[in-house]
Amino acid sequence: MTFLGFSLRNIWSKKARSIGLTFAIAIAVMTVVTLAVTSSGLEQSAATIISIGKADFSVAQKNVPDLLSSVIDEGELRRITQTSGVSHTVGVLVETYHLSAATPLLIEIGIAPSDLIPFGVSVVAGHPYVPTATGEVMLGWRAAANFGLRVGSRFYVNGKWNTVTGIYSTGNSFGDSGAMFPLSALQTYNRVPGIVTIAFVKVAKGINPTTVERRIDLDIPQLTAIRTATQFGRADRNLVYLKAAVNGSTVLAVLIGAIIVGNTMLLSLLERTREFGLLRAVGWTRRRMVRLLVEENLLLALFGAMIGVALAFGVTSLIEQLPALKGVLNANYTPSAFARALFTALAMTVLGGLYPAIRAALLKPLKALSYE
Amino acid sequence: MSELASHGAPVIELRDVVKTYEGGVRALDGINLVVSAGDFVAITGPSGCGKSTLLHLVAALDSPTSGTVLVDGHDLNGIRDLSRFRRQQVGLVFQLHNLLPQVPVVANIEVVMFGTHRSARQRRARALDLVEEMDLGGRQERLPTKLSGGERQRVAVARALANEPRLLLADEPTGNLDSESVVRMLEVFRKLHSTGVTILLVTHDNSVARAADRRVFMRDGRIVENALTDVT
Numbered sequence: 001m002t003f004l005g006f007s008l009r010n011i012w013s014k015k016a017r018s019i020g021l022t023f024a025i026a027i028a029v030m031t032v033v034t035l036a037v038t039s040s041g042l043e044q045s046a047a048t049i050i051s052i053g054k055a056d057f058s059v060a061q062k063n064v065p066d067l068l069s070s071v072i073d074e075g076e077l078r079r080i081t082q083t084s085g086v087s088h089t090v091g092v093l094v095e096t097y098h099l100s101a102a103t104p105l106l107i108e109i110g111i112a113p114s115d116l117i118p119f120g121v122s123v124v125a126g127h128p129y130v131p132t133a134t135g136e137v138m139l140g141w142r143a144a145a146n147f148g149l150r151v152g153s154r155f156y157v158n159g160k161w162n163t164v165t166g167i168y169s170t171g172n173s174f175g176d177s178g179a180m181f182p183l184s185a186l187q188t189y190n191r192v193p194g195i196v197t198i199a200f201v202k203v204a205k206g207i208n209p210t211t212v213e214r215r216i217d218l219d220i221p222q223l224t225a226i227r228t229a230t231q232f233g234r235a236d237r238n239l240v241y242l243k244a245a246v247n248g249s250t251v252l253a254v255l256i257g258a259i260i261v262g263n264t265m266l267l268s269l270l271e272r273t274r275e276f277g278l279l280r281a282v283g284w285t286r287r288r289m290v291r292l293l294v295e296e297n298l299l300l301a302l303f304g305a306m307i308g309v310a311l312a313f314g315v316t317s318l319i320e321q322l323p324a325l326k327g328v329l330n331a332n333y334t335p336s337a338f339a340r341a342l343f344t345a346l347a348m349t350v351l352g353g354l355y356p357a358i359r360a361a362l363l364k365p366l367k368a369l370s371y372e
Numbered sequence: 373m374s375e376l377a378s379h380g381a382p383v384i385e386l387r388d389v390v391k392t393y394e395g396g397v398r399a400l401d402g403i404n405l406v407v408s409a410g411d412f413v414a415i416t417g418p419s420g421c422g423k424s425t426l427l428h429l430v431a432a433l434d435s436p437t438s439g440t441v442l443v444d445g446h447d448l449n450g451i452r453d454l455s456r457f458r459r460q461q462v463g464l465v466f467q468l469h470n471l472l473p474q475v476p477v478v479a480n481i482e483v484v485m486f487g488t489h490r491s492a493r494q495r496r497a498r499a500l501d502l503v504e505e506m507d508l509g510g511r512q513e514r515l516p517t518k519l520s521g522g523e524r525q526r527v528a529v530a531r532a533l534a535n536e537p538r539l540l541l542a543d544e545p546t547g548n549l550d551s552e553s554v555v556r557m558l559e560v561f562r563k564l565h566s567t568g569v570t571i572l573l574v575t576h577d578n579s580v581a582r583a584a585d586r587r588v589f590m591r592d593g594r595i596v597e598n599a600l601t602d603v604t
Contacts, residue, residue: 001479002492013474278470281433282484282531283459366433369470 007295017268022304024260025348028253029308029341034315035246036340040332043239045174054120055090055200056209057227059216066238067197068094072223074194079220080201085212087204090115091196093186097157104323106143106157107178110186110196116168119200121180126151126166134185137162140176141169155179158189173330201225250340254347261297261352269356276360277368286361293357297349305345309338380409382445383539383570384430389439391425391593399425401593403439407572409538412565414584414601415574422593423574424543430572431462431541443539459487463532467544469524471516471531478503478512481531488535502530506560522553529560533569540564542573546580558583 001009011018059080061070072080072091081089093110111119113128129136137155139147144167149155153164157179170176187193203212213225269276276289316331384407391400399422407413415423428434429441432454441448443461451457458464471480481499490498503512506526516524525545532540542561546554554577561583565571573584581587582601589597 001475001482001496003486006475006479006483006486009475009479274470275472278472279483280455281431281458281464283455283457283487283535285453285455285487288487366428369466 007292007299011296011299017264018300021261021264021300022307024257025301025304025345026307026311028257028348029305029344030311030315032250032253032344033309033312033337033341035249036337037316037331037333038319038329039242039246040334040337041329044332045330054118056203057201057213057225059199059201059223059225062222062224068096070197072196072199076220076223077196077199080199080216083212083215083219085203085207086201088118088202090119090200092198092200093183093195094197095186095190099157101323108186109178109180110183111180112183118202120170122169123166124169129165129182131182132184133182135160135162136165138166138168138180139164140178141167142173142176143179250344253344257348258352261349262355265353265356269360273363273368273371276363277365277371280363280365281369289361290357293353293360297353301345301349305341309341382406383409383443384572385442387440389429389436389441391429392437398593403595405588405595407570409570410568411586412571412584413586413588414581415572415588415590416576416578416581417590419576421590423590427541427543427572427574431464432457459535461537461539463537463540465528465532465542465545467547469528471524471527473516476513476515477508477527480516480527481534484531484534498534502533506530521549522556525549525557526560538570540569540571544575546575546577554580
């Protein structure tokens, strides 16, 4: 029998304790992983908004609760366009519309037809709407497929019937699940004339986009340039809070888990006192005793982490089906989410198990052997 | 007489050993004893006379209040790694077999060989040899709970012998056995003795003590008799 085999046998022989501990670890891991992949998915979904199109970077209002609350007026849009190094700017209004219980958040994008190509939109069927039209809409190919609509269909949205003039593709699922309207029509419907949510900026050839970003940040301090998902928090504070909550939950899960593991291990220490006394009496060193208990805990941590990740997959897919998040949240299983799972499980068991392991190692063999 | 000359080199030597427990109970009161290589010595006496305490001191499970305990010429007080000493130098058999209930017979024997030079395969081979030697063939994969009291105690002896110690220390090994199992256990000890293993056996049972070559009788923490066993 190998040492590992002995550890496994010990775990197997105390089924109730092992299952209880594994379950506690799995629940903690599930919570942490679900939060991590959910927030990462939301971040990715939000980041896709800023990455639609062929822009070098986007500009939004700084420190708004969420990106869709960003407000850029005509004057600010003009100043962005006039910034040295900027070649072209596309102002886009992004709104959400409660279409039905099944589609509680339809993404609506207001954009001038002339900006479609710079924005990276390909019209795959039909034609773009007329810039001044008030009853025309283009649907993303995913939205058209979901709603069973095609060019020429009538689509009831924004309080009236609209004619589908074309089907478009942007190359990302978030954009392709939405609808596009003439910018002025969407501004009028939402009573925000002259306002856009995000400005997409293309810099002139040979100019470093970072330099232009800095200029905009300095010249228009109420706005912020965003190029990467990690810069997203400059505009969207919700995401920053969400990430902080995920980190806080991980720490909390580790602490609570460590207390549960420690408590269970101390009870187990009482149960196994004679066994530990015997092992010490027949020549096991203190180090070997600690190794045995740490190894048993690490094995439980691994089992717990695996089960926790599997549970997280299940819970996350249920969350994805919630009407409010359908189409918006696509769970993002990053390597860091799995690393977080492993860290949580290991930290719980090491923190919780070390003290009982040391106590077991310090047992006097004779005293432990006579323990009733 | 507290010492008796013997043919082999001394394996155990106790010099003026005193053991006083907390509360002032004097379990051993100036013990002098020599056990030589190849001896089979029974320590006997009434309950509370200090015989188990003496065995625990020799096994390095406890330390004397004063005096010296030497095993193979080494003062146990001077040994830093007592775990290693217990693993390599002595084999221990307890009154309650103290087997690990969660692992089978063979693993109970293997477990004391962790940390030795033996590989997993060698540990298993050694354990299976001992299973055969203890006449436990066919029971190697059974859990201790599926064995009789006598069988469990033979597993405990096998475990004690796993690391090939020069010295076997047994504390009331027959205390919980029926008479048939006692006879069988004594046969095991005699067989081991015939192979040259030095045995120190603690028992309160005179019939068991008679199996040894020498009997040390204790009372109130002192050796009151140390004599060759009367074989007549």
